[in-house]
Amino acid sequence: MLRYTLSRLLSLGVSLAVASVVIFLAIEVLPGDPAAYMLGLNAQPDTLAALRDELGLNGTLWERYADWVGGMLRGDFGTSYTYRSSVSEMIGERLWVSLPLALYALTLSTVIAFPAGIWAAARRGKAADVTVMGVTQLGVAIPNFWFAMLMVLVFAINLRWFSAGGFPGWDKGVWLSLKALTLPAVALALPQASILARVMRSALLDTLSEDFIRTARAKGLTKGQALRRHALRNALIPVLTIIGMQFSFLMAGGIIIENVFFLPGLGRMIFQAISARDLIVVESVVMLLVFAVVLVNFMVELAYALVDPRLRARA
Amino acid sequence: MSLLEISNLDLDIHGAPILRDVSLSVAPGQIVGVIGESGSGKSMTAFTVLQLLPEGAQARGQVTLNGHDMLSLSEAQLCRLRGNEVGMVFQEPMTALNPIRTIGEQVAETILIHEQVSKSEAMARAREALNRVELPADRFPLSRYPYELSGGQRQRVVIAMAIALRPKLLIADEPTTALDVTTQAQILALLTRLVREDGMGMLMITHDLAVMADMADDIVIMQKGRVVETGPAATLFETMQHPYSKALLAASTHAPDREDGTTEQPLLTVRNVVRAYALPRKTLFGAPGQVQAVKGVSFDLKRGESLGLVGESGCGKSTLTRAILGLEQVQGGEILFDGQPVFTGHAANRAVRRRMQVVFQDPYGSFNPRHKVARLVTEPFHLLDAPPTGAARDAAIAEALTSVGLAPEDQHKYIHEFSGGQRQRIAIARALIIKPDLIILDEAVSALDVQVRAQILDLLADLSKRFGLTYLFISHDLSVVRAITDRVLVMKSGEFVERGPTAQVFDAPQHAYTKALIAAAPRLPEEA
């Protein structure tokens, strides 16, 4: 297990290193001068030069890369060009919106998808199955921003059950904050839940057709018992893979949704940062998201090993 | 009074008739063997008893188990019976166990499902059941996972689950088909012992007459969903009436009419061949370990000879075959074909390779399903420097197909339009088309039903006569090897343990392993 973990960690490190170079180079070729953006139409050349110097935009490419990576390793993501405050702090603050949102959506999608997928698999071919498959087919096809628009119209403007967006802050009350995250989480979770339910169903049907299910039935287990005791855990591996992929998608997919609901999260921050040429923020947030994705995949792989003794042994 | 009584059973699946008018009975302590070729409906009969039928199945008739009318019980009632009054053992032990739960949990589950006992008591009784199937506690603790066990050991776990509650009836569906011959003998002995000890009735399903001849009390022969012959095993072989039964018996013991065409000229020479594989690295930087699959073997194959290579799975015979075909480089020794090495430098020697061809086991997997027969059988033309085209190509295809008993027009069909036996004929046609000297038959008849197998063996004998072919016949099935070869090599753990003329080796085996192998092979009564 340890050797397995170590070798996965090594490849994690390599992935991150390659990613950092790619991200840095990609961002550096972005046209647009952050100093010019900050100073606007009437800026004078000497003022611009002074600001560029102050922002550390005049070093060589290599120096800036080394600064950036070195800083990140120390937990210092640098100082935002436009906000003039520590990127680490900004990320930390925004993370308190994006992360709960992603987790909320993930929880929602799991809570919806698991029973739906299991139900459909158990009632394969029956009305329940057809219904779940039909609804999820729609759920997969619906663009989440369009769904968000429709929800705002119905629930925020028309019924006024929820606020149309914004985020009060956790210090204003957990309940209020969760309420503010509900519509965005639902918008994010719907397509994810649909995918997950379908994966759950087909993974279950796959395991249900395995020989060992027949063995279990021959022992006297009912269909339901065979499903619960033998099929579910075996079906978990493909489901875990999807959940892992979904987490990263939710973190990034929040970009649009956070904008629709004007939530002060990482997604909105990165959009603003791109339009303001706040390179250091863009770099750092993208890197952070890549790191999160790689990390989640890593944890998913460890989770496989927990589910499957064969993997544990091979490791 | 019989334990299991099936009478006038009809079964349809989605309207297609599967069983018609099936009747049989099993008494306590009795072993009844149901025999038939694939598609005869024998497995469906077993599943009907347990009512574990696929969706869309419709059964009519009477199935009475220990007084229960199985066709009219509710699902809940059936669940109480399954595992409790009737246990079942399946064909494929590799997949019959849940890979992520321990063997202890899985055996104990049978008990926990049916009786109100504590987890620890169930585990203790699971231990007992495992002991009974000869999986002792010191080597097979309850915490073992299935992947840590061999196929035979897994089958024992499945049996332990089936007999944990000492059911009245045990149903075994081809329980040894997937196992090696020595393991098969052990499992059959185990089942017989358990039946005798517990006074269970056993319904055993198999395609192998010989297996049943040894152990069954009664035999039921099925064909196309109908029972064609029933009778006590002791006398059935003499008294059988139905032409199908007779044909089945004849095919099972069939030996093709052939003559020894061995010459003195060696065609293939294998000298001290070593084939080793690298093991996965144990540490990140250490040198990877090695495992030797073939440990320095030597033999000569003479022109016109038919040489058998016998061994159980994992003995190294497939590895050796691949080396002979020049598909993989060997780590030691040399392989010469007619004096020339099959592997030169890093590439196989085309000049040699075009003179050997191979026929594989699986008639379904050995053809690209997207190509027509003409393209399939002409694939070896790739080895020729100037492959025939146009009319010459058509003639070659027609000749190859005709010589294996197919029509030249068959070249325009796709492979899925043929039966398993026909496919194997096409595989032979593919091997013949470039007129090779040597054909390697890698388990070439193992997957076929017994009657088809007899036909293919006849074909092979005939071709050998007509074209003066040399065969290297690789199989785990002793009866087939005995029927078709002049000389035999017995392989175990990468080495030859015994070699000699076929008749001599089978009649008077010298090595202990050969003896065990031959003893384990089920046999039909001599006089039949």
Added chain:
Amino acid sequence: MSTAVTERSLGAQMLRNRNLLIGGALTFVFAAAALISFVWVPYAVDGVDIANKIKPPSAAHPLGTDHFGRDILSMIMVGARTSIAVAIVAVGIGMLFGVPLGLWAAARKGTLLDEVIMRGNDLVFAFPSLLIAIMITAIFGPSAVNAIIAIGIFNIPVFARLTRSGALALWQRDFILAARVAGKGSARISFEHILPNVANLLIVQGTIQFSLGILAEAGLSYVGLGAQPPIPSWGRMLAESQTMISFAPHMALFPGLAILLTVLGLNLMGDGLRDIFDPKLRRGR
């Protein structure tokens, strides 16, 4: 036993498959709309008619008009062109690079090359796709071409992985061994034997990726990074209608439905094709 079922003619199976029929019909409608738009649309979409802006559906404008007085039906027809073109090329990029990479990796399984190709795939997967698409279009400017590239890049590992896993299974089959016995090299085998046999998988996945491509294009256009005006695009139509949804819902409804139905159609078609190509995966209907 199952041969009787699988060997029913392909055409008959297709006609019996409800998913495929519905999906095919939906896809056909939108493909046809896109094609027809090349020769005829109810109204030109490159002009404005401010006097007729934001009209609800009527006989003259079956789906109403937008905020510039343009006919929404015509916009959706021409927009289908954009969506389909972007998705086709993006899937094409994915297949063009991904399939050979997957074949190559499978043929050299376990070697350094295989490892490098698969790690490269993992790396691309590790980037949040939408974010990278936004970055690419931010760097090189928003345009349909850059959207295609951004979407296409993320299709490469999808096809590479799928091809590799399908090919690995095939490499175990005896008919590949037979081809090797016939002296064929791995490149030849890959294209002659492996590729035709993974084609079904690729078609099914291609259909799915196609629908994802349409969704991705809509998403990018929605944030203004897809096709640029005056080229109509469903995603941008949605973005532009967003502020008017409360008093002109038709402007948001129809482009949204167009996306929904097209993606739904493609997904249904993919499911249907999967049912037919791979009976093992067939799930009760």
Added chain:
Amino acid sequence: MMFKPFRTGLVSALALAGAVTAAQADGSLTVAMQLEPPHLDPTSAAAAAIDSVLYSNVYEGLTRFASDGSIVPGLARSWDISEDGLTYTFHLAEGVTFHDGSAFDAEDVKFSLDRARADDSTNAQKGLFAAIDTVEVTDPLTVVVTLSKPTGNFLFNMAWGDAVIVAPESADTLQTTPNGTGAFKFADWVQGDRIELVKNPEYWGTPAELDEATFKFISDPTAAFAAVMAEDVDVFYSFPAPENLPQFDMDPRFKVLAGSTEGETILAMNNKLAPLDDVRVREAVAHAINRQEIIDGAMFGYGTPIGSFFPPHNPDYVDLTGLSDYDPEKSKALLEEAGVALPLRLKMTLPPPSYARRGGEIIAAQLRQVGIEAQIENVEWAQWLETTFRGKDYGLTIVSHVEPMDIGSLANPEYYTQYDNPDFRAVIEELSVTADQAARSELFKQAQTTLAEDYVAGFLFQMALLTVAKAEVEGLWVNMPTPAVDLTSVHWAK
């Protein structure tokens, strides 16, 4: 048909709900706007959002804008100007303290002005201070500013947000902790969401009526609509989606304030790029444009047509729209006369605001009618600044010039318009040294006419300031002489 049940359902549901939740804490107000300030120091960035939140609320200058655009005393209660117009003596207010408790005096004024015009200054409007020669403190309440040349606009310049007075001790930390002298104190900033201000109890002037004010940042126009409708905010300053205003107008809970801004929205042309360097081609472009269609289509009717680079609400405004009326036939004739090969392809870069993006699409469609293919390129602001504004790599672009009295900027041949007319430069030069109002007025009119006759740009419309507020909110600025949401006299109707 399909709208009716929907809309009436919506409105009645809203009206009901509104009645229930109308209870509003009297002393607090939530103002929404689109852009969030990047930081909170108005003296070191151009972002208008900084001024919008903080101008006059937190920071004050020597003079200040009144809601009608006139210049009124700020921290300088009065001033004397020397005969030659070169020396300004400011008399400062008494008893003023900064929010951190330190006292305000003349030294702070000197520090602020010197800091803004220093060599390493990062002030975005350094030009405002260009004329200052020396700043001298004569006593704690008196500052004398000497100019190097007479500057008619000096008091006006000192009213800008970039010229507010800051304290030397806190000058470096203003970006996160603003420290001014205004009627509100900075309380909290949740980045990406809101800034909170509280009433300054020690304010030296008329105290604010509100106890606290929250600025919320909602960039998405849909979200803006939803937020107002849901009454999450009380005021939406510069509402981004004019198409929604009729709904607010119909709704008794809200009022719409349509005022004027200093924003001349123009279709800028690259005067040096062939064939736009030919005045006939520029005139052709101007005649191809249908202003009213743009105002209706892009702004849903909000906006005043302009014929030159000058706001219509200014007394010196001359209506020159007739020079560039919509006349596609004339346009085609001019193009033919200029010998331009059709279709003429021109790159049109469009920054993010909807006036530019929508206006651009309409203009492109209009230009197509006369054979000009405008190739639209949507860009972010940063890109626009880099490639269009500084790089001058464009043919046409649409932008709203929001700075007050900015007609002079077109006189710079290096400006992105690349308009180079010595006569116009001379007029602007003269303006900067003319203090006499009548003379200035004449010069302004002359400048406007020159620009219109040279067809420097397609002059489109004066941007309207659209503010949506709850019906009970009073005291808001209707017009926007400078970007500011002055809350000092805002209150809830009783």
